[in-house]
Amino acid sequence: MINEYYILRDNEKHGPYSHIELMDMEVNATELVLSPLATDWQEAFELPEFDEYFKSIGIYAPTTSNVANxxxxxxxxxxxxxxxxxxxxxxxxxxxxxxxxxxxxxxxxxxxxxxxxxxxxxxxxxxxxxxxxxxxxxxxxxxxxxxxxxxxxxxxxxxxxxxxxxxxxxxxxxxxxxxxxxxxxxxxxxxxxxxxxxxxxxxxxxxxxxxxx
Structure with a gap:
């Protein structure tokens, strides 16, 4: 299913969840998430479907592309x-x-x-x-x-x-x-x-x- 996301917490794989369920779980920007569209784990802030969620709660994960010059x-x-x-x-x-x-x-x-x-x-x-x-x-x-x-x-x-x-x-x-x-x-x-x-x-x-x- 397209909404089968997994999250790594306490070194254990949890899921599957929808991305809405992960937001309800207050996923951290740097937590590792396995998207159904990816083959490897990524930090949550790297997934575009979580962008608006993180912005709405004032979280702006620092990356080489968004740090101020x-x-x-x-x-x-x-x-x-x-x-x-x-x-x-x-x-x-x-x-x-x-x-x-x-x-x-x-x-x-x-x-x-x-x-x-x-x-x-x-x-x-x-x-x-x-x-x-x-x-x-x-x-x-x-x-x-x-x-x-x-x-x-x-x-x-x-x-x-x-x-x-x-x-x-x-x-x-x-x-x-x-x-x-x-x-x-x-x-x-x-x-x-x-x-x-x-x-x-x-x-x-x-x-x-x-x-x-």
């Missing part, structure tokens, strides 16, 4: 950088304005007592904390990526194509600090990685995938 990831980063910079600038502007309206001291700027070097370091630290929190939070939601990634149709997934837990997302974004060392060499590592992974992706075992239209 350097250009798309750079564009997403630029969009996020602009969003956070504008947001941070507006926030600081509001606090400075409130400080000037409520203080009667000679110094109108609440940061005027610190040196320019200290202010620069403080802003860099705040920006890094906001960027880490921003990316980690969005990657753990149904969006599976930041606003910039959403605009560019990118999602961050684990090795099984699933959404990241907040812990994994946070680890991934903290590891970006390592990728920033030596003139951002860790980011450029994706140029020679078969699955286009930066150092932080490799260590967190994550992938950035471009969703099909």
């Amino acid at each position: 350097f250009g798309w990831r750079l564009l997403a980063f630029v969009i996020d950088y602009v969003i956070i910079t504008i947001g941070l600038g507006l926030t600081v502007g509001i606090f400075v304005a409130i400080g000037r309206l409520t203080t009667s001291t000679i110094s109108m700027d609440p940061l005027s007592s610190t040196s320019s070097t200290e202010r620069d370091l403080l802003f860099r630290l705040i920006f890094l904390l906001i960027l880490t929190s921003y990316n980690s939070t969005f990657e753990a939601t149904k969006m599976q990526g930041s606003i910039g990634k959403f605009i560019c149709r990118l999602v961050v997934v684990n090795i099984n194509g699933q959404r990241l837990s907040f812990g994994t997302a946070l680890s991934r974004n903290l590891l970006k600090i390592l990728s920033s060392f030596l003139f951002f060499l860790g980011y450029f590592a994706m140029l020679w990685s078969p699955m286009k992974q930066c150092w932080h992706d490799q260590r967190a075992k994550t992938y950035v995938v471009r969703k099909p239209k």
